Amino acid sequence: xxxxxxxxxxxxxxxxxxxxxxxxxxxxxxxxxxxxxxxxxxxxxxxxxxxxxxxxxxxxxxxxxxxxxxxxxxxxxxxxxxxxxxxxxxxxxxxxxxxxxxxxxxxxxxxxxxxxxxxxxxxxxxxxxxxxxxxxxxxxxxxxxxxxxxxxxxxxxxxxxxxxxxxxxxxxxxxxxxxxxxxxxxxxxxxxxxxxxxxxxxxxxxxxxxxxxxxxxxxxxxxxxxxxxxxxxxxxxxxxxxxxxxxxxxxxxxxxxxxxxxxxxxxxxxxxxxxxxxxxxxxxxxxxxxxxxxxxxxx
Amino acid sequence: xxxxxxxxxxxxxxxxxxxxxxxxxxxxxxxxxxxxxxxxxxxxxxxxxxxxxxxxxxxxxxxxxxxxxxxxxxxxxxxxxxxxxxxxxxxxxxxxxxxxxxxxxxxxxxxxxxxxxxxxxxxxxxxxxxxxxxxxxxxxxxxxxxxxxxxxxxxxxxxxxxxxxxxxxxxxxxxxxxxxxxxxxxxxxxxxxxxxxxxxxxxxxxxxxxxxxxxxxxxxxxxxxxxxxxxxxxxxxxxxxxxxxxxxxxxxxxxxxxxxxxxxxxxxxxxxxxxxxxxxxxxxxxxxxxxxxxxxxxxxxxxxxxxxxxxxxxxxxxxxxxxxxxxxxxxxxxxxxxxxxxxxxxxxxxxxxxxxxxxxxxxxxxxxxxxxxxxxxxxxxxxxxxxxxxxxxxxxxxxxxxxxxxxxxxxxxxxxxxxxxxxxxxxxxxxxxxxxxxxxxxxxxxxxxxxxxxxxxxxx
Numbered sequence: 096x097x098x099x100x101x102x103x104x105x106x107x108x109x110x111x112x113x114x115x116x117x118x119x120x121x122x123x124x125x126x127x128x129x130x131x132x133x134x135x136x137x138x139x140x141x142x143x144x145x146x147x148x149x150x151x152x153x154x155x156x157x158x159x160x161x162x163x164x165x166x167x168x169x170x171x172x173x174x175x176x177x178x179x180x181x182x183x184x185x186x187x188x189x190x191x192x193x194x195x196x197x198x199x200x201x202x203x204x205x206x207x208x209x210x211x212x213x214x215x216x217x218x219x220x221x222x223x224x225x226x227x228x229x230x231x232x233x234x235x236x237x238x239x240x241x242x243x244x245x246x247x248x249x250x251x252x253x254x255x256x257x258x259x260x261x262x263x264x265x266x267x268x269x270x271x272x273x274x275x276x277x278x279x280x281x282x283x284x285x286x287x288x289x290x291x292x293x294x295x296x297x298x299x300x301x302x303x304x305x306x307x308x309x310x311x312x313x314x315x316x317x318x319x320x321x322x323x324x325x326x327x328x329x330x331x332x333x334x335x336x337x338x339x340x341x342x343x344x345x346x347x348x349x350x351x352x353x354x355x356x357x358x359x360x361x362x363x364x365x366x367x368x369x370x371x372x373x374x375x376x377x378x379x380x381x382x383x384x385x386x387x388x389x390x391x392x393x394x
Numbered sequence: 395x396x397x398x399x400x401x402x403x404x405x406x407x408x409x410x411x412x413x414x415x416x417x418x419x420x421x422x423x424x425x426x427x428x429x430x431x432x433x434x435x436x437x438x439x440x441x442x443x444x445x446x447x448x449x450x451x452x453x454x455x456x457x458x459x460x461x462x463x464x465x466x467x468x469x470x471x472x473x474x475x476x477x478x479x480x481x482x483x484x485x486x487x488x489x490x491x492x493x494x495x496x497x498x499x500x501x502x503x504x505x506x507x508x509x510x511x512x513x514x515x516x517x518x519x520x521x522x523x524x525x526x527x528x529x530x531x532x533x534x535x536x537x538x539x540x541x542x543x544x545x546x547x548x549x550x551x552x553x554x555x556x557x558x559x560x561x562x563x564x565x566x567x568x569x570x571x572x573x574x575x576x577x578x579x580x581x582x583x584x585x586x587x588x589x590x591x592x593x594x595x596x597x598x599x600x601x602x603x604x605x606x607x608x609x610x611x612x613x614x615x616x617x618x619x620x621x622x623x624x625x626x627x628x629x630x631x632x633x634x635x636x637x638x639x640x641x642x643x644x645x646x647x648x649x650x651x652x653x654x655x656x657x658x659x660x661x662x663x664x665x666x667x668x669x670x671x672x673x674x675x676x677x678x679x680x681x682x683x684x685x686x687x688x689x690x691x692x693x694x695x696x697x698x699x700x701x702x703x704x705x706x707x708x709x710x711x712x713x714x715x716x717x718x719x720x721x722x723x724x725x726x727x728x729x730x731x732x733x734x735x736x737x738x739x740x741x742x743x744x745x746x747x748x749x750x751x752x753x754x755x756x757x758x759x760x761x762x763x764x765x766x767x768x769x770x771x772x773x774x775x776x777x778x779x780x781x782x783x784x785x786x787x788x789x790x791x792x793x794x795x796x797x798x799x800x801x802x803x804x805x806x807x808x809x810x811x812x813x814x815x816x817x818x819x820x821x822x823x824x825x826x827x828x829x830x831x832x833x834x835x836x837x838x839x840x841x842x843x844x845x846x847x848x849x850x851x852x853x854x
Binding site: 144146147164165225226228229230231232233248250251252253340342343344354358359360361 | 535
């Protein structure tokens with residue numbers, strides 16, 4: 096009969112504690128993310144210059160965006176940035192993690208060095224890279240010149256401008272990817288490798304049939320982070336495009352949001368752009384999650 | 395909007411010593427000799443018949459009589475300017491002990507972001523610096539306090555300030571929503587050492603486009619014979635109309651907007667001819683470096699790698715700091731004569747200020763001779779007070795008079811609602827296809843963006 100006094104199962108108690116511990120994050124998300132996202136939807140239906148009263152215009156902003164050349168160009172540039180920087184970042188991060196996953200003297204120093212760019216301000220990094228890319232005296236053209244490749248204009252050359260930004264961003268983000276992959280690699284039990292070796296698997300086969308499958312959760316995770324993050328590319332463009340502004344070759348979606356909202360007095364228009372960005376990222380992320388059953392193996 | 399690094403640093407100056415002002419006020423308090431001063435305006439001269447009409451010299455600003463007030467004054471600029479501002483504000487406080495001014499400083503980009511959100515959120519500074527071309531965008535949204543009642547009530551002599559600079563802060567219906575604080579004008583800077591070394595006479599007011607090319611070619615030199623140019627004839631910045639190209643358009647008899655401001659006339663041959671001249675200087679005559687070469691490393695003239703530079707008066711301070719031996723000449727004349735560009739910075743009062751009288755007293759002070767002499771000392775911009783401009787400023791350094799005289803043939807930098815969006819669209823096309831790479835002629839490029847620009851103008 097004493098059991099009657101226990102009105103809740105252990106699981107229910109546990110879930111109450113779970114909610115309690117999640118509360119700060121959930122409240123933060125609701126107030127600081129969900130609130131502004133919904134408010135932005137409201138603003139996107141208005142013509143608003145921030146300083147005078149907003150005027151309801153329905154879906155006009157979205158209609159105008161479809162005919163806005165700079166917006167469409169920024170969409171194209173952002174797509175290029177995502178499509179190149181995400182796979183490149185993952186591939187290089189994986190390769191580097193494999194190299195750094197060794198027992199060498201001073202390996203932790205080397206790992207730290209690769210992580211440094213992650214904790215460095217993007218503005219500082221962009222300024223250094225703008226020097227690296229300098230056509231006249233930049234070290235990049237210096238090195239290429241030494242092996243006989245003619246000097247490029249990099250940032251100011253419409254063809255090289257976006258790839259230059261991609262290269263810099265991949266370099267900067269490599270540390271995060273490497274850390275996640277290193278953790279993933281070290282979570283793979285040595286027994287699997289031993290068993291594979293006994294079965295006659297070489298280095299390649301062990302990578303292909305042990306490392307890679309067991310690393311798919313890490314690849315999946317970095318993929319989500321990189322996907323969402325790369326759609327929001329802004330500061331690299333903002334700094335590298337100075338002096339002057341982001342050109343047709345470099346303007347990205349978030350850059351035009353900033354430009355329209357804070358420089359052109361078109362906050363409603365900028366909010367509509369922000370919502371389009373939100374929808375694109377949300378849809379792609381959902382698709383990405385749906386597809387995970389096909390290739391992600393949890394142990 | 396796009397401005398140069400230097401320009402961003404510059405415009406934050408202004409303000410002066412109020413003890414002097416108070417002294418002036420005292421001695422000139424009796425309007426016995428109106429219009430006697432050399433700085434008196436035409437209208438003041440017309441009133442010489444012993445009337446009490448205000449003239450520049452007779453005007454004595456009334457002392458602030460309101461309650462104790464603390465006002466915030468926001469500027470863009472760098473630490474040097476902040477230090478300068480603080481000294482000026484302290485002097486103002488000494489003269490008007492009931493008013494305390496707090497200066498807040500931001501870099502150029504942050505300044506505008508903060509200002510907009512501050513105005514939207516009801517937390518704007520009481521007094522803030524305003525860039526000429528951006529003024530209409532804010533004025534049109536009713537965020538400034540109208541200063542006309544103060545000006546009329548006190549008989550404040552607007553004529554004591556440079557007329558172009560005053561006009562930039564006047565609305566179409568004649569309201570004065572701000573006072574100019576300082577201004578910058580475009581001229582030709584030349585490196586005396588490089589001219590002497592080549593044995594070429596310095597530029598002067600007889601120069602025209604052809605002469606610039608002729609001398610520019612002599613001074614464009616591959617010093618070490620490696621096939622790469624080491625010294626350029628002329629350096630300029632192409633990313634904003636102010637630095638050089640608007641002056642070239644005007645010198646060629648063209649203009650940017652139609653007089654009513656509703657459409658562009660930049661597509662007309664006289665205007666595109668000016669733009670074309672700049673493209674030719676870079677890609678045909680090759681006396682100006684490809685803009686990409688110095689995009690990351692900054693001003694070639696300042697580094698001693700260009701014999702001349704067409705750019706703004708803010709360069710005086712930076713070139714002196716760089717230790718250059720330089721002179722200043724008017725821009726070379728174009729087929730339609732002489733022209734240059736002037737861009738004033740003003741001080742405006744937020745409509746929501748709790749202390750409008752104190753704010754006005756401070757704005758007025760910024761334009762006073764005492765404050766203006768302080769601006770002058772920084773050599774990063776010109777004073778707007780004509781008495782200071784034609785008097786002490788004109789003799790304060792070699793070339794100062796050339797800059798002051800340039801105001802006589804200067805055009806105001808275009809200033810209209812939607813300026814930023816307009817300039818971005820136009821400049822994108824010009825940078826990418828005209829200046830950074832000669833893919834298109836100037837006429838082709840402007841024709842391509844004409845409809846887009848006119849739509850932006852119509853949408854305001």
